[in-house]
Amino acid sequence: MSTLIRPPPLDPSKAPIENLLELTQLPDIDPDLFTNTRPLWHPPGARGIYGGAAIAQCVSAAQRTIPPDFTIHSMHCYFVLAGNSEIPIIYHVERVRSGKSFATRTVQARQRGKVIFTTTMSFVRQNSGGEKLLEHSTDMPNIPGPVEGMDDLDHDGSHTGPFQSQRIEILNNDSPHPHTKKTRQWIKARGQISPAGGHEAHISAMAYMSDSYFVGTIARVHKLWRYSAVRKSNTKSSIDEELLKKLLAMDDESLKRVKFMDQADIDRLRKYKNGEDPRDEKPEIGMMVSLDHSIYFHNPRSFKADEWMFTEMETPWTGDGRGLVFQKIFTRDGTLIATCVQEGLVRLRQPGDSKL
The missing domain is CATH 3.10.129.10 (Hotdog Thioesterase)
Known part of the structure; x- marks a missing residue:
């Protein structure tokens, strides 16, 4: 069984990547517990699930535990074990700190009681930097733009990826x-x-x-x-x-x-x-x-x-x-x-x- 709860039908109002990354909260167990709503992708030849799914779902889980005027500014992740696409993942959010300007969350992704992925994220309150700001940024190189109809093919040779x-x-x-x-x-x-x-x-x-x-x-x-x-x-x-x-x-x-x-x-x-x-x-x-x-x-x-x-x-x-x-x-x-x-x-x- 690749999900803890039977997945609902795909929501046509959402993009494929939204449906793919959907989380189910488990409030009867713990309001800070979540699980993948839909099966996760195991790339051909890979040791486990696509790592980007664990990264993204940990972000999604943590975002649901912070005030709406806070936004993520950094995350640091470790891939501990290969994720099994046939087993549900449980995401446990720990509310490390909730301050006036910054909030810290850690998320552990677990399968069969073992941590397969862990991350610490920091969120910052919007406009907390003050009226005067020190700013600079590197420039994007001058490169050709995307061309309609020239997308790379997905692994299976079709345009079905998220x-x-x-x-x-x-x-x-x-x-x-x-x-x-x-x-x-x-x-x-x-x-x-x-x-x-x-x-x-x-x-x-x-x-x-x-x-x-x-x-x-x-x-x-x-x-x-x-x-x-x-x-x-x-x-x-x-x-x-x-x-x-x-x-x-x-x-x-x-x-x-x-x-x-x-x-x-x-x-x-x-x-x-x-x-x-x-x-x-x-x-x-x-x-x-x-x-x-x-x-x-x-x-x-x-x-x-x-x-x-x-x-x-x-x-x-x-x-x-x-x-x-x-x-x-x-x-x-x-x-x-x-x-x-x-x-x-x-x-x-x-x-x-x-x-x-």
Whole structure:
């Protein structure tokens, strides 16, 4: 059973991402307990549920325990265990502090009594900074805007995901220095987020999307083969056989629109089609999972997650089996709305590891 209570019908007045992230409060047990109303997505080849769902639902749960004139400004998360999509998640909000200007909440996501995800969030009262403000912000790069009808395909080759994305060519992609490269894309929630959802729904939706191929930036800038189809592995870097068959059946133009495929991946798939083994060219990812995730919300009431947002990611360091990635998120008109940081476990397949 993937939910504690039978899910209600989808609400047509809400965007797909709102229905996906809906929470059910459990007041008969504890007013600060919540659970996922609907089943959560387990990406193909991943160790567990999509991490963005846990991030977003923790935000949603915490937002329901604070006064309406407070807004989140930062959250710091740790992925503790892989979430099981077949088991309901219980979110427990702890009201750490409720002050005049700031409020602090922690949320633990639990399955079978074990913590799988934990986060601490801070909320600030609106307009508490005073009349005179010190302000500055980085500029959004001058890049091509999104193009109608050019969305990347979802994992299953259809337009069914809760958000849309359009990748832009990696900046400095031919550089020998991975830290100089930047991966970029346009993203937005599919459909229109309901007025009833308020700014809270837009914040949760953006938090959900912030985890999209975040730690994967490291493999992309190193041009590593991230999707091994020949190893029967249960890591984030593997890909299932059915999905591989779909990819091998696609032409190059269709592959370019698959969200997780880069030109390096397409070149390797072409070699698979020709009977060659592309794994001998470069090291292969053995395991890649997110360890932690931080979001700093800069203008949390000034954006709409169902309108195009631009994201830019770069990785300043990788070593000792881990890697760090920074992400900036802008509105289409260039307002910086969030800065995100994620560290991930990035282990290469070692000599002697089985290929089967």
